[in-house]
Amino acid sequence: xxxxxxxxxxxxxxxxxxxxxxxxxxxxxxxxxxxxxxxxxxxxxxxxxxxxxxxxxxxxxxxxxxxxxxxxxxxxxxxxxxxxxxxxxxxxxxxxxxxxxxxxxxxxxxxxxxxxxxxxxxxxxxxxxxxxxxxxxxxxxxxxxxxxxxxxxxxxx
Numbered sequence: 532x533x534x535x536x537x538x539x540x541x542x543x544x545x546x547x548x549x550x551x552x553x554x555x556x557x558x559x560x561x562x563x564x565x566x567x568x569x570x571x572x573x574x575x576x577x578x579x580x581x582x583x584x585x586x587x588x589x590x591x592x593x594x595x596x597x598x599x600x601x602x603x604x605x606x607x608x609x610x611x612x613x614x615x616x617x618x619x620x621x622x623x624x625x626x627x628x629x630x631x632x633x634x635x636x637x638x639x640x641x642x643x644x645x646x647x648x649x650x651x652x653x654x655x656x657x658x659x660x661x662x663x664x665x666x667x668x669x670x671x672x673x674x675x676x677x678x679x680x681x682x683x684x685x686x687x688x
Contacts (some may be wrong), residue, residue: 539640540668541680557665557679560643565650568598580639589672592634595642600628606653609678612669613660622672 532538532551543548552560575591583590589597604623611620634642657665657678665679 537677537679540666540677542674542677545680557644558654561650561654561657565647568641568646568650571595572639572646575639577639581635589629592635592637592642593629595639595646596632596634596637597625597629599642599646601625602646602649602653606649606656608669608671608676609653610656612667612676613656613664613678615664615667617669619673620671621670 532549532555534555537555538546538549554560572595572635580592581590601623611618660678666677668677669676670676
């Protein structure tokens with residue numbers, strides 16, 4: 532990211548991820564990462580959809596499900612923070628989320644469609660946010676964030 536002031540609004544271990552972002556334009560970066568993620572979806576052969584590199588590790592579809600789930604959660608957090616809601620939000624146990632849904636029968640095309648719907652919804656949240664909405668500090672998982680920061684420190688997929 533160009534604006535290093537955003538770094539102060541996220542844990543230090545997230546700064547590495549900030550450095551991977553080329554601009555401060557959230558919508559442009561969302562679009563860019565969407566295209567990268569679609570290229571990942573399109574590169575997965577049917578034979579590899581349920582592949583795992585060893586027992587008790589996530590399959591490729593479970594990793595994709597995780598990305599979708601976490602985007603939903605971070606979008607919800609960003610929505611709350613952008614509305615100046617200072618109610619503390621809980622953390623998430625991502626392993627439990629994946630254990631509670633079977634991915635083997637879900638078609639990869641359905642996961643891709645869901646990803647696109649979630650990404651579109653996320654972008655619509657951000658489209659009309661003013662800077663003060665993005666910079667409001669809220670609490671999630673006992674840490675302070677803004678509507679802007681969770682996306683940069685967690686992942687850009």
